[in-house]
Amino acid sequence: MRKSLPFLCLSVSGLLSSVQVQAQPAGSPNLLEWVRESRFVFQGTVRKLGAANMAAIPASPANAVVNVDQVIVAPEKLGDFTGREITVALLRAESLEAGQRAVFFTVGWIYGETLAVREVGHLDARQDLGALREQIADARRRNDEQDLAGRLAHAELVVVGRLVRIVPVRQEETHLPVTEHDPDLRRALVRVETMLKGQAPPNGLVSFLFANSRDVLWDRSPKPKVGQNAVWILSRDERKGLKLDALTAFDPLDVQPRERQEVLYRLLESPL
């Protein structure tokens, strides 16, 4: 079963302006980094300090039981924890007081009858979370573009074109062992329409390997189809355990809708 990481409650804005928010306890937080690192962002009220509401949580004065007042960002598969009390492992025990409300940026920690999360950072509580939601959505988009820019920088070729043929790859070519994690490599041929990076081959066809396997190690890897018109970000991907001397598209970012080619072009021209 394919899994994705859609995030709830995000309304992507087109704003590219820098984010200025007041951090707690002091200084300007790097919201971009907080958004990159955190998975669960919510506004909550501290119910009890130095406490936890799951037996499995190791005791610590930095633990706090926090009521989730409003969820701002959460993995879709987590479900709705609005109104529920969870445990937050604070960065600093004294940074909040009982009864205080704040916006928490957190990552997962322990999942039992309820949640326990670790704080990445927190902000003062807001009456109107709309602006913060937009800032977070913008940071999220910028992070995505940073990731994409990284793939583009790593790529040997970035090709806009249509996939015209897929052929199996013989084991003699790859010398891969017999394993349940076999990537089931296939060779894809793409007729080049535009080269965003690198030189087009004389015949106008670019070939690359992709993993057709639905094994756990390859399930998220792109599974191109014949006729697919896309932007192909091709690199000599050196997954450390897989030594292939060929262009590959293994990363989920390596196949982009051709509608994004303007964005990709911009990122290639002006890396973040």
Next chain:
Amino acid sequence: MKSPRVLFSSLLLAPCLLAATVQPARAQIRVIDIVPNSQSNETEIDSEPNVAVDPSNPLRVAASAFTPDPMSGPNAPIYVSTDGGTTWTLSSIVPGNDPTFGTGDITLRFGGTSGVLYTGILIGTDFLHLNILRAADFTLATPMTLLVDRFSEDQPYVQATTVLSGSGAGSDRVYIGNNNLANSQSATIDLSLDAATAPTPAGFSPFVIETRTTAGQDGPPIRPAIHSDGTVYGIFYRLTTLTAPNLTADVVVVRADGWGTGATPFAALLGADGLAGRQVVTGRTVPFGISLGQNRLVASNLSIAVDPRSSDRVYCAWADLVGATDYTLHVRRSDDRGVTWSASDLLTITNATNPALAINTGGRVGFLYQQLTGAGSSQRWQTHLRRSNDGTAWTDDLLADTPANTPASTTSVYLGDYDHLMAIGKDFYGIFSAANMPVLASFPSGVTFQRNVDTATGTLRNVTNTGTVSPSIDPFFFSVKEPAPQIQVPGGVDLGQACVGANDSGTLNACNTGIADLIVDAITSSSPRFTVTAPSAGYPVVISHDFCFPFQVVFNAAATGPQSATLTISSNDPDHPNTSVAVLGNGAEPDIRVTGSPDLGVVSAWTHGEKTLSVCDTGGCGLSVASASAGCADFTLIHNPFPATVSHDSCLDLVVRFTPTRPGLRSCNLTVSSDDPDTPVVSRTLTARTPPFFSLHAGLANPHGALHGVAKQGSTFNLDLVYPFRPRWAWDVRLGFSKLDGRSGHPDTDLASLSANAKLTLNPGAPVHVFLNAGLGLYHFDPGAFEAGGNVGFGLKVPVGRRFALEATYNYHSTFTAAPNLALDQVQLGLLISF
């Protein structure tokens, strides 16, 4: 010692029951969906599970599956339970989380007694990238420590234990089978002889266990099995052709003795060709890359288990293609350390996968597998647990019977390439993955869910319980409490004090906390002083589960002081066929003490005196007093409870009355006879005295010496105070007045005297006492002067009752200081009156 009636009553009242017949018992099976409640929304394919139960504390359980961190964090989670698998949490402590599946492969195991958790994983963000990890405390929710980091490895499978005794005692021994695909002889076991605390790489080194040529590599599964005596087995597929979808393989078993120390640790078991590794079967066709139902087949199905009772006995299981389209599991056994194997299958299961073997401490083998049944849309995955004592007769418990087509898989994994079964003591623990629709009929052995479910509609509910959730694959932990008896004796037996030479008894409760009937064949004692009374119905005694039987233990003390013995209960408890119970007793004797003063003091003759004395037992058991007596007329025992038994540490009172039959000091022996072995007769001298007598004497006085010249016969009168201080002796203080008539021309002479006499009664027991007396005195003669003198005398005394006596006395007085000498004698009759 209790009377039979009392014993019978105690049997009725005790929470015990004697079962009349042996009732067959079923194993207690629990099946638990371990996805936590907070993950009720999840729809993952949580397949290929593994489980580790801490042998030193089976309440601590860790489990794994293809479960990603629910928030796509950097670490993959394991499932954690600290209550024996009843409740679970997810704790992300494994590096390399893939957002969809967590890790690539993962297995985990605890050390035998260390509590340290070891995992072998393929990290989820790379390809065939092995990590061996360690957590000193898996409950702390902190990332595991990386010990080994290596590439081109597949399917790490961890087994671990702790050396219990001898060289290396206390050290964790960890064996991780893995397919080192950098070599054509790829079957490998990484081992560490001291993995718990050593720094990275914690002593781990890879050892190739394949010794023969291969078609390029060995198969993915390499499974170790450890015995506490240091024997370590390994099993793998030696691939001889690699043409998918049908590989050709030999099933090879290797063995290491002595924990696998040395340069070639797995060379103890040789094949017919003289190379290390015994081929159980050869030339088998093993499907690869095809599916059984929605579950892929990747030549990953091997298992091996060694009998904890003897490392000679080892079971193995493998899968292969027997016909054209099947996938068949085979179970076989060796009783000679892997040299020879049963010629045919002990168990053959068609169209099944994920074999897992384990053997409990009773030698009972468990076999877990998942079988595809039915056809088309009616196909189901049935998860079976088979168990057998002999490899021939097998029970069959159906743990899950779930649809094979729901959920529909979008990946190549469905149930996974393995599950796991292990045994601790006599109990089995395991894990499998299955479709998670909460349809109770799909779990014939029962099931509990932590995630929100509606069993009435058979639907999964979301985390807010406001909507349904699509079916998916979940890991299911299960435990099987074997229907074995389990003897439990609540502590030793202390019979307390017992009299030397006598019997005392107490109760030894033998309880059955197991499931099957406990049969007690005999109870023996290491000392003849302690015996266990055979029940009226004799042995064997059958005790139903959750009941106790009160055996009567009899203590016959041979001597004083503490005594002990060991009782050995022989029963059918497979883990404790001979249970030792300490029994204690203390031999004791009675010890008589007669307390209280035997002196009754001064008692008037006009009344009587009483005194209480106590006869006490300061020993450890009861004192039997036969009699107490005082053989004198003056002393009588007016309260005499004897014969009687005096309990230890208690007393009984004697009351002595003194009624003087004669005046003076009286004494008498009080004699107490008992069974005190050291002092069977105790004597105490009772004493008492009467107060002094007052006497009046009157009679005639006759002058002698110079006095005779001036005086003639006169009268005399004496007042005496007589104080007997011995039976024969008394002080006699006399105040006398005499008046002698004057002779012619002489005035009368008055004489006043005060003398102190000692009085000796010659025959104090006779009715008429004869006594002598003598003393010194002062005399005042008028006319005359004060003079000093003395007197001697004798007399007769006739007691009249105990209060009066009559006396007739004669005394002769003579002065020392007068010159010429003044003397007189007295003849008197007197009356003595006792106070």
